[in-house]
Amino acid sequence: MSFKPSDLVEHNSELLKLLTQNLPDMLWVKDVDGKYIYANKAICDGLLMAKDTLEPIGKDDVFFALRERESNKNNPDWHTFGELCFNSDKVVIEKNKAMKFEEFGNVKGKLTYLEVFKAPFYDNDGNILGTIGAGRDITELKKIQTDLEKSLKTLAKHKELLEYQENHDSLTHLPNRILFLDRLHQAVKIAKTDNTKIALLFIDLDNFKEINDSLGHDLGDKVLVEFSKRIKLKVKKIDTLSRLGGDEFCIILNDIKDIIDISDFILNCVEKIKAPFKIDEHTLYVNMSIGISVYPNDGTDANVLLKNADAAMYRAKENGRNQYSFYDEDMTKKAYERVMLETQLREAFENDEFIVHYQPKINAKTNKFVGMEALVRWNHPTKGLIYPNNFIPLAEISGMIIDIDRIVMKKSIIQFHKWSQNNLNHGKLSLNLAIKQMEDKSFMDFFKKQLKDKEYLYEKLEFEVTESQIMANPDEAIKTLEEMSKLGVSISIDDFGTGYSSLAYLKKLPISKLKIDKSFIDDLPYDFEDVAITKTIINLCENLNLDVIAEGVENQKQVDFLLANGCENIQGYFYSKAISADEMTQFLKKYNKT
Ligand code: C2E
Numbered sequence: 001m002s003f004k005p006s007d008l009v010e011h012n013s014e015l016l017k018l019l020t021q022n023l024p025d026m027l028w029v030k031d032v033d034g035k036y037i038y039a040n041k042a043i044c045d046g047l048l049m050a051k052d053t054l055e056p057i058g059k060d061d062v063f064f065a066l067r068e069r070e071s072n073k074n075n076p077d078w079h080t081f082g083e084l085c086f087n088s089d090k091v092v093i094e095k096n097k098a099m100k101f102e103e104f105g106n107v108k109g110k111l112t113y114l115e116v117f118k119a120p121f122y123d124n125d126g127n128i129l130g131t132i133g134a135g136r137d138i139t140e141l142k143k144i145q146t147d148l149e150k151s152l153k154t155l156a157k158h159k160e161l162l163e164y165q166e167n168h169d170s171l172t173h174l175p176n177r178i179l180f181l182d183r184l185h186q187a188v189k190i191a192k193t194d195n196t197k198i199a200l201l202f203i204d205l206d207n208f209k210e211i212n213d214s215l216g217h218d219l220g221d222k223v224l225v226e227f228s229k230r231i232k233l234k235v236k237k238i239d240t241l242s243r244l245g246g247d248e249f250c251i252i253l254n255d256i257k258d259i260i261d262i263s264d265f266i267l268n269c270v271e272k273i274k275a276p277f278k279i280d281e282h283t284l285y286v287n288m289s290i291g292i293s294v295y296p297n298d299g300t301d302a303n304v305l306l307k308n309a310d311a312a313m314y315r316a317k318e319n320g321r322n323q324y325s326f327y328d329e330d331m332t333k334k335a336y337e338r339v340m341l342e343t344q345l346r347e348a349f350e351n352d353e354f355i356v357h358y359q360p361k362i363n364a365k366t367n368k369f370v371g372m373e374a375l376v377r378w379n380h381p382t383k384g385l386i387y388p389n390n391f392i393p394l395a396e397i398s399g400m401i402i403d404i405d406r407i408v409m410k411k412s413i414i415q416f417h418k419w420s421q422n423n424l425n426h427g428k429l430s431l432n433l434a435i436k437q438m439e440d441k442s443f444m445d446f447f448k449k450q451l452k453d454k455e456y457l458y459e460k461l462e463f464e465v466t467e468s469q470i471m472a473n474p475d476e477a478i479k480t481l482e483e484m485s486k487l488g489v490s491i492s493i494d495d496f497g498t499g500y501s502s503l504a505y506l507k508k509l510p511i512s513k514l515k516i517d518k519s520f521i522d523d524l525p526y527d528f529e530d531v532a533i534t535k536t537i538i539n540l541c542e543n544l545n546l547d548v549i550a551e552g553v554e555n556q557k558q559v560d561f562l563l564a565n566g567c568e569n570i571q572g573y574f575y576s577k578a579i580s581a582d583e584m585t586q587f588l589k590k591y592n593k594t
């Protein structure tokens, strides 16, 4: 048997009324159009503001909300629930599904949260007749919840602050000893796993006690803050600068490849500290002593490393302050030698101490002079002639190679032009070109400037670029080399066979010559492997239509082997060492006669 919703009202027993009218929760029954069939006292008072529980029957939520809004036109937020409730009824009917959710809106202008449960109800045939619902005002609960969330957030912030304070120095805001030791343990662990090196720098200011005593602690504090700011600028993100206390600072440098990384870092810091500290009306000069221990050389454990860095710092102090000292004294010596060399190298530029020597290249078959390689020498005022292997590696790291190559380029082009003017057949001039040079944007302009009014020389020039340097940055190299090649300059790959050339790149590069490295020539014709490699390179050149030259050729047997296998061009002591420009003039004269 099916029944109408209105039958329900009649079926309302006194017991049901008794039960629902006295509960604090809002309870109701509505038909499919959202019109009340039943409403208890709680909803009539709390949400609808109906006169009594009979008034809502046959009316919907929108009606009551509109009525309230009408009566309170001065407050548009007086009652916003009507449409909300009406719509959620519709959703329940459309989805034919019970739902529990929160609705919030304004009742009498006050933000009110309701926790609502709504469900469809059916006749005996399963047709939806309307909805039943229950609502509970949870505004207070919400408020408590929001307050609680706020308190938790504040608590978390306090905790964070406390943790920060526990791990940081309040003056400089740098990590303190606790955090530093933690980081050091971590760094050692990582270095152990990755098989890398780390350096620990223990820094102590030299004259801090005097500053504190004579100018007061406030000023001393300002010096420490300024000091830490300056050093921090030089410390990479992955590394740690910390203040252990007083005027003691510690730095962890991760992933150290070479002693040079450490001394360069120290020099950078010294440079930063050198500038006077202008604090209040005072101008102060701050010096520091640094002790360094290296993992794993000077200890494989954080505490040992710290102890040894500290000991090294004391040695630096004993040695006269404003110094740095490695725990391993040999390293201190090496680092200082390297710094000295760098300083002297810079002076060498100022004093024009770089000169160029030239090594001939001869066609062994025709005995004709085919060219020469310009090789730099450092004419040191006290040590005499220094060969490139002693300073090129450092020049490459420090970037000075760019200037060195430019000096060689400038001087040798002037000299080459002179030989031309004197009608001496000089073949081609080969210049060694460091990859850094190719990456330098001003290089092409510099190069063209050297050849201004001597454009005929473009075709007489050849750049030697080492295989490993090209392969380190092949795409970039191709661009510069192509530009060079367009000008008529030839490109030769130096030390060929020692790098890992990809044939694909070899084909892409605008090169015209491969230079077989001396290491393959040395044991010719006896070493089986060298014989095979040399023959392979010569064949490769034939197939790729490239010229080939052998370097480091010292004896007749080597010349014979090379000639027999198709490599005619030869450079090496067999013909001549690299010689001065004057000696080369004589050499050219001799060869020009043959
Ligand atoms: P490299 O380009 O492979 O130059 C050949 C080196 O082998 C030169 O040494 C040369 O003197 C030496 N050599 C030539 N023939 C023989 C031989 O028969 N026997 C022996 N034992 N050695 C021979 P050098 O002049 O000491 O130059 C060493 C390296 O320094 C050069 O190797 C080159 O890579 C670099 N270099 C020299 N001058 C410059 C330059 O101006 N710029 C750049 N970037 N590098 C240069």
Ligand code: CA
Pocket (backbone or CB within 6 Å): 373, 432, 464, 494
């Ligand atoms: Ca070379």
